Amino acid sequence: MKQHTVRAFDEALRTVAADVLDMGQLVRNQLAVADALLGDMRAGDKAAIEATENDINALDRKISDEVQRILALRQPLGVDLRTLISCDRIATDLERIADHAKNIARRVAMIAEQGTSVDLTRTRTLAGRALGQLDAVLEAIEQRDIVSAKAVWRADSDIDSLYDETFHALVQEMCREPQVAASYTNALFIAKSLERVGDHVTNIAEDLVYWVACERLNKRDADMDGS
Numbered sequence: 001m002k003q004h005t006v007r008a009f010d011e012a013l014r015t016v017a018a019d020v021l022d023m024g025q026l027v028r029n030q031l032a033v034a035d036a037l038l039g040d041m042r043a044g045d046k047a048a049i050e051a052t053e054n055d056i057n058a059l060d061r062k063i064s065d066e067v068q069r070i071l072a073l074r075q076p077l078g079v080d081l082r083t084l085i086s087c088d089r090i091a092t093d094l095e096r097i098a099d100h101a102k103n104i105a106r107r108v109a110m111i112a113e114q115g116t117s118v119d120l121t122r123t124r125t126l127a128g129r130a131l132g133q134l135d136a137v138l139e140a141i142e143q144r145d146i147v148s149a150k151a152v153w154r155a156d157s158d159i160d161s162l163y164d165e166t167f168h169a170l171v172q173e174m175c176r177e178p179q180v181a182a183s184y185t186n187a188l189f190i191a192k193s194l195e196r197v198g199d200h201v202t203n204i205a206e207d208l209v210y211w212v213a214c215e216r217l218n219k220r221d222a223d224m225d226g227s
Helices: 003-039 043-050 053-074 078-114 121-143 146-154 156-176 178-213 219-226
Strands: none
Touching (some): 003 043, 003 053, 003 078, 003 121, 053 078, 078 178, 121 156, 146 156, 146 178
């Protein structure tokens, strides 16, 4: 194979990986805005999330198209193939996290419009943890750090526990104040979106480990680590 062809292939792989990180930063910023909205329910601020939605969707399409193009033209093997597969899967999870951030902002706006006071203390703790996990996995992608990726993957159970605590606390508050049930219902949807963000971050960590080490993580590994 000619040297310039090899260089072009390597550059294409680097571009795909760089686009994933760029997309991750945009999604991270959206989730940070959603987190901030939980502490300051100004309904108009959801526009900050909607403004970057097109950029995220465009990067998602670009990554998918480029992966398909490289697969068709180069028929890569080994780590190159894993890079493409993992980047495509990571982009899909990032796009879904962005959707959850948008949904959180929409639910916050609905609570603000209803004009009721809702205790979101636990929900904000959950949001902070989900954002921290996303930061950690994006850093792991940049460094190709599977040790950190595995730590993120194992920490999913902590987010699940926080979600359970948040869910039960919100239901208790709803029973205590049935006149504001609509607002607490929106808060429950917010908590569920944050739990799903944690799931998508866990998927990203799994894909990074496969990308770098050709290793598939499974639930049994997490159970053994926790025993």
